[in-house]
Amino acid sequence: MHIAVPKLFQLCCALAALAGSTVAQAAPPPSQANLSPVLNAGMDGASALRFDWPMIRIGTGEYDEGPTGVTVFRFARPVHGAIDARGGGPGTVNPEFLQLGYDRPALDAIVFSGGSWYGLETVTAVNTAFVDEGYRGGRWDNVGLVEGSIVYDLGSRRLNEIYPDKKLAQAALRAVQPGVYPVGPYGAGRLVMTGAVFGCNAHSGQGGAFRQIGDLKIAAFTVVNAFGIVTDRDGRVPDCNREPAWPQDLKAKDLMADAMNTRKEGWPPPPAPGDARRNTTISLVIVNQALAPWELQRLAVQVHTSMGRAIQPFATEYDGDVLYAVSTAELSPPEDERISLVNLGLLAGEVMWDAILSAAPEQPAMPVPSSASVADAKTLNKYSGDYLFSQFAKLTVTAAGGKLFGQATGERDIYAIPRNKSVELLPVSATEFTVPGRYPLLLRFDAKGGLTINPGRWQQVAKKARR
């Protein structure tokens, strides 16, 4: 019998099989202590952004077991930096210093990380690596300065609390290279989402864009993990787990108008569910034109404000939005050839919009339950058991009457499988099952007692516990 498996799934399954099998060997769930950094994933892929700017070297590190990751931007020499924090829950290292308006370049690197405030360890780790490697000593004029921010990728987004740590950050720092940046679910954007405001919960990633206009270079990098929806220049929302009644060609203005409709049932809407309350988009815009401190700060403000077009709403209580603006000061044109600050901001805002749109990967296809009987009772029995994802996430699978059921039996729900009741797992194939709904799950069992939820870049892997 032929089962239609969407193309993306096929792709991801190969990867998943690899990752899954390895992980499944380890009896206990992975802990922070024994993780292996995956470096510069996606850098040689077709979707990677390539650009010519030796001053910028980038490295990424990821822990597949989270998944979660970190992205390091290291500058070839100290640069000028400014910061604009606008979100309701920012996580930052050393922003005060950038706000003092010094005209001396001092910034060595910027670090973006997953892991919520725990991920700030990556920012400080990059700085200490500079001492350890001898790049920076501690003389008064030779103290490294690394700034950075984090996004929230914990909670119900995954079934563990692994965070990017010192080891991962320093490995990513050592892996930096110029001219390439993986776009999509990589680095700090390994497990990020958008659109919880309307329940979209679309997968996102880190985005990037680069433009050169004459000698002027502008690069924009962003990790899009927004409470708001991402909107293109025609007002469309390309990525969203839609409510059934919503049109395929979803527009921001329609969602907004709907929210304004007072006659709608269920108004006011309930507050966002807990996890939807933590997001954050962190961004970096870099120009090579020399700018005075006030100019760099203004660039940060103008570009950060412009992002309100691409992400709606933006800068909410549930975001921690921070933007860094950097000037490498490689370009000091005479006054009359200089691109005006306001035009520079306008251009950089467009580059940033491109970066935001580039972030979203292809969304997972919906698994289609099979109408045929796909697995016999013996197989189903074999799948029964307790699957441990982490110390607080456990799934108990039971077979009964030729059907398979799941129930979360740890401290937390397993996505759409709650703790308080048993849910039928509908068969897709002999090894795959699904829980349909707006955010469908795919569960794949393997022969060795392994279970992978949502195989692919965001998969969660468990092994059946011995009874």
Next chain:
Amino acid sequence: MHIAVPKLFQLCCALAALAGSTVAQAAPPPSQANLSPVLNAGMDGASALRFDWPMIRIGTGEYDEGPTGVTVFRFARPVHGAIDARGGGPGTVNPEFLQLGYDRPALDAIVFSGGSWYGLETVTAVNTAFVDEGYRGGRWDNVGLVEGSIVYDLGSRRLNEIYPDKKLAQAALRAVQPGVYPVGPYGAGRLVMTGAVFGCNAHSGQGGAFRQIGDLKIAAFTVVNAFGIVTDRDGRVPDCNREPAWPQDLKAKDLMADAMNTRKEGWPPPPAPGDARRNTTISLVIVNQALAPWELQRLAVQVHTSMGRAIQPFATEYDGDVLYAVSTAELSPPEDERISLVNLGLLAGEVMWDAILSAAPEQPAMPVPSSASVADAKTLNKYSGDYLFSQFAKLTVTAAGGKLFGQATGERDIYAIPRNKSVELLPVSATEFTVPGRYPLLLRFDAKGGLTINPGRWQQVAKKARR
């Protein structure tokens, strides 16, 4: 012979004739000392915003001679306020106090004004009126608090330096009334423009919108005087003096893409001409739901950021953008009926977008030069002479060879009529002449030696000097 005069012009001319004739009587140009406040203009018009909210009383004052004006928002009792200043050249009174996070309502009124920093006199004048009228004494717990901001409406936008002053502001304060707000070129929005970034230079005004959703009330007021273009929810730019090659259905994304085009002649574009460098959008969002200080501040940030959709670019060096958020705290629903802060911000952002779009009045129609000879030499000779608009703006009109010519002979250009050369004034009718171009002028001569440039809401009036 029939001359096509567009409808708006016919309307405005009636008004202009009235105003013009009166002004022309006065031999010297108007000075700050002898101006007459025009109060609550447009409040009974069809375009006025009407709403039911007794806590908010609004008054406007205008000096037609500028034109320029002021808008006063007086609250029935002290309210909570927050401020978010994002522009490069803000003008504010007392913002520091609002930033201290006090949980006691203290704000009596907010004042918006034209006149650039000179207009700040209106803000302080409203506060002193509170003492003069006995509303506020000076006891430690009874000091009035008035905040406010200004827009730039001077420079080449008009031919004088009249500013909204203490007299005008206190008159407007005494004229406040609930439930009505004139939308368009009124109050502080009397002479404002948008879109200088792309040379649009469209007329704008003050905008307003109101929504009630159950018990929740949201009002948004704004004076749109932006360097950026105003964009609707479909990405269109409704109001713009277009370059000839531009399409009628002008889109923001096309203008932006054009700006990114490196092969375009004349890149980089020259810096904005002087006067385009001063703008400012000032806004006020009011809700009746009680909010903690941090919530009100967050509302300000979220709504102000959302305005980046409607005004592109926003928060530039050439703007002084400031937004005030106010809670009247009339509504204190139980926690589970409360509209979440993020939804409140989303809704208020939409109301603000409506307010911005409401601000633009119908743009002046293009005068069409007549191909026929419309005035004889005698008439043309009668028009010749020096017309004094203010101490630094003078227009010399001369007749030669059956044609009429104009040249600025004071300290400043007269719009499209420069100081360094004579420009032909093309006849439209026996009394009207035009200088065509992207920003065409209409000059109307009257029988008594008066000259009105651009008759209508933004007209400039002069009388011929005796030789």
Next chain:
Amino acid sequence: MHIAVPKLFQLCCALAALAGSTVAQAAPPPSQANLSPVLNAGMDGASALRFDWPMIRIGTGEYDEGPTGVTVFRFARPVHGAIDARGGGPGTVNPEFLQLGYDRPALDAIVFSGGSWYGLETVTAVNTAFVDEGYRGGRWDNVGLVEGSIVYDLGSRRLNEIYPDKKLAQAALRAVQPGVYPVGPYGAGRLVMTGAVFGCNAHSGQGGAFRQIGDLKIAAFTVVNAFGIVTDRDGRVPDCNREPAWPQDLKAKDLMADAMNTRKEGWPPPPAPGDARRNTTISLVIVNQALAPWELQRLAVQVHTSMGRAIQPFATEYDGDVLYAVSTAELSPPEDERISLVNLGLLAGEVMWDAILSAAPEQPAMPVPSSASVADAKTLNKYSGDYLFSQFAKLTVTAAGGKLFGQATGERDIYAIPRNKSVELLPVSATEFTVPGRYPLLLRFDAKGGLTINPGRWQQVAKKARR
């Protein structure tokens, strides 16, 4: 019989007689509308600070009827400015602009004023005067920038609500002159006090100091109206209405230690009485050395912080402390001759301390009640009547049994004479009476039905109402 009248009283009485008699002629109490500016008072006195710095021109305006006043610092050309606001209730005009770090000099003038937030009218008035006088037009590159702050000198400090207004400020602006600054109860420091934290309530004023070191010039100006006590470099509190038990040589450390004493009766002390809750010290430090924006801001922070030595406590909830730092940029020494920023701050902090100490005028001497009978019944009867200080401050004087009694019969207490009971007025001389206590009153009756409370710089004048 000889009555000892302290010397200061003799001096002030001459002035008082003059002022008093004039005022007494007017039947109604003075209103804001009919006040006469007193300009540059004290500038030719011995206590005036004289200095050689043509870039700084200073004018003061006062309304004796308050008393209250304003001080205008006008710069010969635009200068660089920074602001540091640290108090709990600041009043400022346009601080946001100074915080943007622009490197272009833009500041025309700084205005200090009494009148609490109402006094902000003086700040905006100085700017509009610049247009009115033609110094500043409204072109984009020619907009005047005036900043300023206020102190609280209303409430129970005087018996009226007169505030420094547009008329007074513009008169003071026109009166500016270089090289001289009246130290003591002049200008914005006309009715200021210090030490309410410990009940000192000492009279203060505006202070100033100047130092030239080589080519380097440093000037410090301040209006000391602090909730804290003023302390000299030996820790002494020179000016304080002491509690009876306190030593003559009062030290800050002893007052502080006393406050820490847990066994003391009445701990915790009651909150400061209402009026003590409003104070504010506003300061200006000017240097002629060119400084980058961050340097000027740092100078502001360092000097403002240093003032915590001279005023204890400083920057409290009950203050609105603001400091402006200005660089005239007249001096641009080569790097190796430049005084380091930190040394500049140290020096300026010392100059500011000198300025603070200079502010306090000689404190009023204590009136001594006479043991002899000083006035006959007929005279006492003549003094009886209602004395109206303002629309809300009325004193009713009655004679009974050869004694004179007073009671406040308006809306407010008359200093130590309350509304709820009659207080005996003890005779000092035939025309003078006193209410003893920690803050003694002196009441002087004149032949024409006038009454002056506390004759001198801070006197309050009333005329007997006709019955």
Next chain:
Amino acid sequence: MHIAVPKLFQLCCALAALAGSTVAQAAPPPSQANLSPVLNAGMDGASALRFDWPMIRIGTGEYDEGPTGVTVFRFARPVHGAIDARGGGPGTVNPEFLQLGYDRPALDAIVFSGGSWYGLETVTAVNTAFVDEGYRGGRWDNVGLVEGSIVYDLGSRRLNEIYPDKKLAQAALRAVQPGVYPVGPYGAGRLVMTGAVFGCNAHSGQGGAFRQIGDLKIAAFTVVNAFGIVTDRDGRVPDCNREPAWPQDLKAKDLMADAMNTRKEGWPPPPAPGDARRNTTISLVIVNQALAPWELQRLAVQVHTSMGRAIQPFATEYDGDVLYAVSTAELSPPEDERISLVNLGLLAGEVMWDAILSAAPEQPAMPVPSSASVADAKTLNKYSGDYLFSQFAKLTVTAAGGKLFGQATGERDIYAIPRNKSVELLPVSATEFTVPGRYPLLLRFDAKGGLTINPGRWQQVAKKARR
């Protein structure tokens, strides 16, 4: 022959011998990778501050090899926090969040560290320890929040670049205990100094003080590493390496007056030498009274400002001063029993002054060169050789003519022993030598080829390299 060794030296020598001998065994200088945390040193000493407040648990960690260290303040449950950063070069983690005025307690711990910006690793490490230990998960409502700041204790203050790291911080966190805090050169205050502004360069440490007044508790903790001098309540400067001409009873006002003296030779003074340009005082004030966010922020401002009395100058370019204010909210008295905010600030400012004064340890005694010949040529020869302190600090000792000489032969000077010339090491005893001057060195050789500079808490240890 008897040699007078001051008592402190005898004490420290015992310790030094212990530490020195151990270190000397290791051939290579210590690297960051193989350091052993010393935990809670000084906690059982007489100088430790003891207090009764279970909400506060404190742990310290030190690396003797630096020396440098970290101090962790862990709260028994999340608390309210505010921050006031005033220095020119602050190092902070997550300050933005504290500035948002949230009224929910969220702060788990505050960390103070040496190591300049590298020491920020300790702040993030304490937060990740919270996940690792299971105290904090990653749910949206269960993310740990740790804030902290650092001081500069690198550069010429020691001969290596060891910094407090993740290992040290997490060890210190695990060692926290209530009620005790080591005062002096411990924890983050292990190698701090004061007074570089006047060349004092006095040893300092971490200070602490506690006061209970009724139910009200106030604690102040600070690491005093100030560019300014520390001043007591009588204006005295207790700790300073004085210039020879300065009096024993050194007063701040005299130093300041001296700085103002224009006739002094060498004016303007040269900029502070490089290393003097990095300092920082970081402080923490904790109260148990519940405070609104604005009140806590005001407390931070008032107390931080009050520190300008004890440290002169304060908040300079060369400092990175940061103060945290925390309320444990254990005490919520009725309004009329509540200590007013301004009094709370006043009291807390006094407690902080006590804390600052407590920080300074006994200063090292001056070694006295012996007039007698103390070592024979053979011994001197034995001392000859290269002593390696770290990869960039090497001292070459040579014997010639019965004298011993030293010269720095690595990348940096060895305190008073420069790289560009040989300096005689004057004998104090057979094993001890000194380089006299304002900042004298003591060098002690041991039998096993070890050399200890300045034996005691701040000693630097090297072993002779094999040739």
